[in-house]
Amino acid sequence: MSPALRIARKEAGELVLGLRGQLWLAVTTAVLSGFSLLLVGSQELSLLDNAQVVYDMAGLITALGALLAVIAGIDAIGGERERGSLLPLLLAPVPRGSILVGKLGGPVAAWAVMLALAAPYFWAIGSTGQNLTSGMAALLALGTPVVLGFGFLGVALGAWMQSGRAALSVALTGLVLSASPLLLGPSLRQSAIGRMFDAVNPFSAALNCFDAVIIDSQGAVSQASHAVVTMVWLAVTAWAAAAAMRRLSR
């Protein structure tokens, strides 16, 4: 087994099956259940459009996944440093790139579990409406690079900054800024600054893709520009994490 895969299995096991992971999964299901219960109302008065709710839930899951990934990414280096286990890891005869890839195993596994947990919620709120399957495919296709990008960002910040708390506060600030389109509807982002922000923000790209696919029933091919933004985000953050890992000495 390659070192990267071995590290990934260890990280995934700790993050998904450990106490921390169990708590996180409980929080995730609590958030999804809370969101779903807000939709419960009188059957006759229920005028909530399925597509709108599926879109909202796709954005919510992406935000939860990005939050988990950035925290896990910071902990992968910053946490190891604070626990005193970073130096033995760096001294092990394992390439830095393999360590980086292995450390992403935790967020990847957690993201996969989150998607699996979200599936019944999607069915409950969206199976009577339109574009549920294509919406979940869009979440998988564009949500994954966004989430993994935040994981890489967490690793980079954890490696660059000596303080885990400082890295966490910077990362959370960035995540809140990036995920702000969840709160600001498309009509509020039509200013020149809003459009510029949307053009480079991977979270906006994912949300705009969800909007187009789930609500507007557009085809996947027309979403290539949004996919490019998320892939560029993934590439840039992966490069930043790799650069930070190369410079990491202790």
Add this chain to the structure above:
Amino acid sequence: MQYRSMLIATLLAVPLLAGAARHTRAAAELAVSLAPIATNPAAPRMGDRLAFTSSIRNTGAAPVEGLIAWLSLVQVDPGHEQPVDLEDWSAHKAIALATLAPGAEVTTRWPMRLIQSGQYRVVVSAVSRAGDALTPSRFVDFTVAPKPVVESRRVLPVALGVPALLVVSLLLRRRRSAAI
């Protein structure tokens, strides 16, 4: 004696008949019209909003006192013919006017949110304090197309069941690891 009684009865009956005729006239002196507004969607769906404008005009020579007008909605789908309770459809269900002068007109806008799909007829009816019959407008028909919506009965089992299953599986895992 008999002629005198008939004369008294006739004298008493004339004002009563005149009053009744006046009442009938009062009912007929109102002209009520109803029309959808121009911005209504051409093919409305559940959740959309419609609005109608009614116009009530006093066509008589005397003021109409104590005018009341209200909106009524009926569903006319075959097998589902029924009056519709406007409770959820509209917060603006009736107007009252102390008096409407001869020749005067009162125009009212009736907003409505479409709750259920189906074929509907809407009408505005007006009565006055003295009238003995109501004056309706002509019906305005519209059809509400269905829209896929969140079904609450699907949400509840998942929203409560998934966390419960997660907790049970965690407890089982913990018990198994404790046994080992």
